[in-house]
Amino acid sequence: MTVAARATPLRAWHLAQGARMVEFADWELPLHYGSQLAEHAAVREAAGLFDVSHMRPLDVSGPQARDFLRYALANDVARLDGQDGKALYTVMVQEDGGILDDLIVTRRTAREYRLVLNAARAESDTVHLRCLARRWAGSQRAAPEIQERPDLGILACQGPMAARQLAAVLDFPELLQRKPFSTLERDQLFLSRTGYTGEDGFEIIAPGDRLLGLADALVAAGVKPAGLAARDSLRLEAGLNLYGQDMTVADSPARSNLDWTVDLRDPEREFLGRSALAAERAQGARQALRGLILKDGIARAGCAVSSREGLPLGQVTSGLFAPSLRRGIALARLTSDTPLGATVFVSLRGREHVALVVQPPFWRRGRPCHDVEERIREHDT
Known part of the structure; x- marks a missing residue:
């Protein structure tokens, strides 16, 4: 019942x-x-x-x-x-x-x-x-x-x-x-x-x-x-x-x-x-929870994350479209040696989407966090 x-x-x-x-x-x-x-x-x-x-x-x-x-x-x-x-x-x-x-x-x-x-x-x-x-x-x-x-x-x-x-x-x-x-x-x-x-x-x-x-x-x-x-x-x-x-x-x-x-x-x-x-x-x-900023697409929990060379790094734990930032963001558990600022790939429905690794949070008290703001500019250029 x-x-x-x-x-x-x-x-x-x-x-x-x-x-x-x-x-x-x-x-x-x-x-x-x-x-x-x-x-x-x-x-x-x-x-x-x-x-x-x-x-x-x-x-x-x-x-x-x-x-x-x-x-x-x-x-x-x-x-x-x-x-x-x-x-x-x-x-x-x-x-x-x-x-x-x-x-x-x-x-x-x-x-x-x-x-x-x-x-x-x-x-x-x-x-x-x-x-x-x-x-x-x-x-x-x-x-x-x-x-x-x-x-x-x-x-x-x-x-x-x-x-x-x-x-x-x-x-x-x-x-x-x-x-x-x-x-x-x-x-x-x-x-x-x-x-x-x-x-x-x-x-x-x-x-x-x-x-x-x-x-x-x-x-x-x-x-x-x-x-x-x-x-x-x-x-x-x-x-x-x-x-x-x-x-x-x-x-x-x-x-x-x-x-x-x-x-x-x-x-x-x-x-x-x-x-x-x-x-x-x-x-x-051996692993760490990092932030991801996607250039396009919306990651979901369970999506695989890999390096430029195709090596597995981990997977997304939470992901969605961020209204304040107007793009997809995610948290992902990655190998601890994945550097901040690295370009990685998130697998979404059979396609690889480019993402940048950042240290969360993405947004606090009315504005993007400094590192995130910088990474977004990199994406946009």
């Missing part, structure tokens, strides 16, 4: 806004509201609103919460010490260094942390963390409390005007003073200056019954509803990985352009996967 996709509290609202709904990670979500390109442009130029309630908050608390998360996560939550409301991007890996998920962890107090998990990994992540907590605690330590929060939903208000519009709607001017990767909590709202678009903005975690009023107020203030299609083109332009494509349990952080999320500085911190990741860092990863 087919299991029905789960619905967020805003399903009826999406339909009323004219959304085309699709299934994604077992959730029914809006693909677009009529025009992916218009929604993409709204986020780049002003502000867009995404329902990301398929992402799952998970609260970890107790006197041992900090020490447990130092063991469970590859980045070190000790970097948040003394900074209530500060957030950290990290990966969670298994013993061999393969990525189980990427996530954001926020320190709420010295003994309370909030994780936000990817939808496709939320259930398995929660089981993993609970099993890990029991194993870690043993007889000498108390296991932290790990609480799922299905009562909460998440909206993302993103774009250069997003913070100003959200602050006006909430009558909360203090939001404008928050720095990236910091949060404020007020009136059951958890407001985090984070996002998945390469633009400024906030992610708002709130009780499910608050989402409708927030969405209506933001749209009335001029924020444009946006769906999964725009979210994908925005995140890829920003060089942000998608779990299940650009990183999987078969890939380490170093193979996924995420080695910077692995903190090995404290030799006393034994976290899960440390030995494997330290060994790979010492030896050097």
Whole structure:
């Protein structure tokens, strides 16, 4: 029997806004509201609103919460010490260094942390963390409390005007003073200056019954509803990985352009996967995630990438037409000795398409990244 996709509290609202709904990670979500390109442009130029309630908050608390998360996560939550409301991007890996998920962890107090998990990994992540907590605690330590929060939903208000519009709607001017990767909590709202678009903005975690009023107020203030299609083109332009494509349990952080999320500085911190990741860092990863700019054509996940001489280099993990750059871009896992600036070939439907290798991101905060801009000029000439 087919299991029905789960619905967020805003399903009826999406339909009323004219959304085309699709299934994604077992959730029914809006693909677009009529025009992916218009929604993409709204986020780049002003502000867009995404329902990301398929992402799952998970609260970890107790006197041992900090020490447990130092063991469970590859980045070190000790970097948040003394900074209530500060957030950290990290990966969670298994013993061999393969990525189980990427996530954001926020320190709420010295003994309370909030994780936000990817939808496709939320259930398995929660089981993993609970099993890990029991194993870690043993007889000498108390296991932290790990609480799922299905009562909460998440909206993302993103774009250069997003913070100003959200602050006006909430009558909360203090939001404008928050720095990236910091949060404020007020009136059951958890407001985090984070996002998945390469633009400024906030992610708002709130009780499910608050989402409708927030969405209506933001749209009335001029924020444009946006769906999964725009979210994908925005995140890829920003060089942000998608779990299940650009990183999987078969890939380490170093193979996924995420080695910077692995903190090995404290030799006393034994976290899960440390030995494997330290060994790979010492030896050097055999593959790396790079950006590709295509002269023509649109690469898709799985497309083979080869050198000028026809030697196999790797394959595309994500690819699409980039509205901001007006050409095809992609992320590809290539041999680590493939140099930036190299000309390579992407196989699309039996034809070889020229591409240039760049270091992602392609676009951040209103303009192409410098290296990308330079490579585009090379293509055009």
